Amino acid sequence: MxxxxxxxxxxxxxxxxxxxxxxxxxxxxxxxxxxxxxxxxxxxxxxxxxxxxxxxxxxxxxxxxxxxxxxxxxxxxxxxxxxxxxxxxxxxxxxxxxxxxxxxxxxxxxxxxxxxxxxxxxxxxxxxxxxxxxxxxxxxxxxxxxxxxxxxxxxxxxxPCSANPAVTPERVLAAAVDAVKRSALNAGRVDWVTVEPKARAMLGDSTCPEAAYPAVRMVLAALGDRHSRLLEPAARREMVSTATATSEPAITVSDNVGYVLLPGFRGAEGGAATALARGVRERLGALAPEARCGWVVDLRRNSGGNVFPMLAALKPLLGDGELGVYEDRNGRRQPWHASGPALARNEDQSSRAVAVLLGPRTASSGEAIAIAFRGRADTRSFGLPTAGLSTGNGIVDLPDGSRIMLTEGVAIDRRGQRYGGVVTPDTTVDGAADADSALQAARRWLDAQCVEAP
Structure with missing residues (x-):
């Protein structure tokens, strides 16, 4: 607003x-x-x-x-x-x-x-x-x-506009509309009789492919999923060639409880993704003997990005099995797993208690990480409801080099529960955006689990 x-x-x-x-x-x-x-x-x-x-x-x-x-x-x-x-x-x-x-x-x-x-x-x-x-x-x-x-x-x-006369704004818009109609999760909710002519009228008489971008964004907004977006060519190139965490991960242990602050991860460059996953995974393994009462996984600053290195980073806690699926509008399902080498016995912590912290800044693939923990034994979430983008995006490349991240599926956890909107914590804690109250509630629960454990 x-x-x-x-x-x-x-x-x-x-x-x-x-x-x-x-x-x-x-x-x-x-x-x-x-x-x-x-x-x-x-x-x-x-x-x-x-x-x-x-x-x-x-x-x-x-x-x-x-x-x-x-x-x-x-x-x-x-x-x-x-x-x-x-x-x-x-x-x-x-x-x-x-x-x-x-x-x-x-x-x-x-x-x-x-x-x-x-x-x-x-x-x-x-x-x-x-x-x-x-x-x-x-x-x-x-x-x-x-x-x-x-x-x-x-x-x-x-x-000047693009020197390629074959890549017109009309062609860019047509490719976007075709992809949206074919694959978007919410394509059936769009009033195409109204939206499509309005989008074409927005092109004006420009010959620049970029003139299609406002029209493409209008079409994506009409889907109402709040998750689909257009990347212009420079942003697409940056996404493919670079990758970085939105902040530094933090992994510590205090009084027998481990703490993992897992940030979002932007981009797709393989070396950086592998380095993040390996670094977090190795640190989890090194601190495993000290985290006797389990782990807090803090996702409150995780605004999303590339989900795969984040899943791989937390594999010691998530395990080797299926963690959930994305289901498209036709009922086709794509399962997800934590990638990387199989867990050795001394690094497998998938049976330890885990408390997950959520908040309104937990979004997109940050929410997917939260959902990956749903249905896991000895797991409970604390905080506030998430941003409400628990859907999956596919990639649509347009003729001028721009790219649509198109919402095509809805997340389903390992128990079969569907999402698509907010992920509500098991225990709501007011003030969860500030680290103390939700973290304290999570630690109290982990301490109780630890005392009750044989």
Whole structure:
């Protein structure tokens, strides 16, 4: 809802500022909730634009600058900047819009990667295709909720459309629609009579394949699964060639109870995936003699990514057997297992008690890990319900090099229970997003199990 509110705020404010002189910045939003400060002079690259929230957690604010669009028509326009956040609650970032009279604007923002909390000089980059008849370009910083953000290092860069005349936006959109109709879990819920013509109308008269991206995203949004997404070519290449954990895993033992903080894992590069799995697995084995009363597996910061190295990392606790399945809309099932070498007797901890910590940031394949523990003996979960993305995504490559991560299946645990939405913990613990209360409840349960064990 915040993203929608901000889009409406920026869209309507742009019309009001269409006549703003070049080089000027203005606040778009409620001046009682947000303030804008401008430093660094009129040159774009040197500008430092600060948005300060006055305490509202639900507000959305932005600053805007307007320039003439003539130079950028029928090109791919990219906005880059560095975002610094100070106690930002909802998310800070940047936005970019190209407006043409009488048609919806081309619009993008960086809220798929919001900068939250406190962080310095986080690079963000967004792109749009500028329509042939665009009259103005607007852009600026954005802030959801409370806190303060300063954005610097502004760069606007344009490039011509793809040189391959065979890869048209019409072809990209058609490939996406065909794949969605053929494989998407929720394809039957879409009003195609309305959605398909609307998507085609969004292409306009651009020859850029990138002009199809807003239409593809609209089609994916119509599925209502909240999990399908489009990766533009650069993001696809990064996903294939790189991989990293979203934070460092933490594995410790205290008072006979082991603790594993398992982060999400982004990307598919095999060496990094293998290193994560091997490192966690070896550490679990080394600490096994000390973790006499079992393990806490903390998934509250696990926002998902590549599920396979995460399953492999936890194989000593999960075991060698089938952990669950994804079922597509036709009832076909794909089982999942923890990959890697078979467990040696001295590293197999699949009979030890495990307490799993869940929270609203546990999402996607993080939820799959939680489901993999469902039905396991001597296992209980604690915390708050998860994000509600317990579905499986397949890969659809489009003609221009972009990729759809398409939701095609619903998760089913080893007991046969279906998910698809939130994973609710066995024991709800308020304040579970803060490490102490849920962790304490989990430790108490493990201690009781340990005392009762023969």
């Amino acid at each position: 915040k993203g929608l509110a901000l889009w409406l705020l920026v869209f309507t404010a742009g019309a009001a500022h269409a006549q703003v002189a070049a080089g000027q910045w203005h606040l778009s939003g409620d001046p009682q909730l947000y303030r804008v400060e401008v430093a660094g002079g009129a040159e774009l690259r040197g500008a430092a634009i600060t948005l300060q929230g006055t305490g509202s957690e639900r507000g959305s604010g932005a600053a805007s600058r307007v320039i003439d669009a003539a130079t950028y028509r029928n090109s791919v326009l990219t906005l880059s900047a560095r975002v610094t956040a100070d106690e930002v609650s909802g998310g800070a970032g940047i936005w970019l819009r190209a407006s043409a009279d009488g048609r919806p604007p081309a619009f993008a923002n960086s809220q798929r990667q919001p900068v939250r909390g406190t962080a310095a000089d986080v690079e963000r980059q967004i792109s749009i295709v500028v329509p042939r008849d665009a009259t103005r370009i607007s852009f600026g910083p954005l802030l959801n909720g409370s806190g303060r953000t300063t954005v610097t290092g502004w760069v606007l860069d344009s490039r």
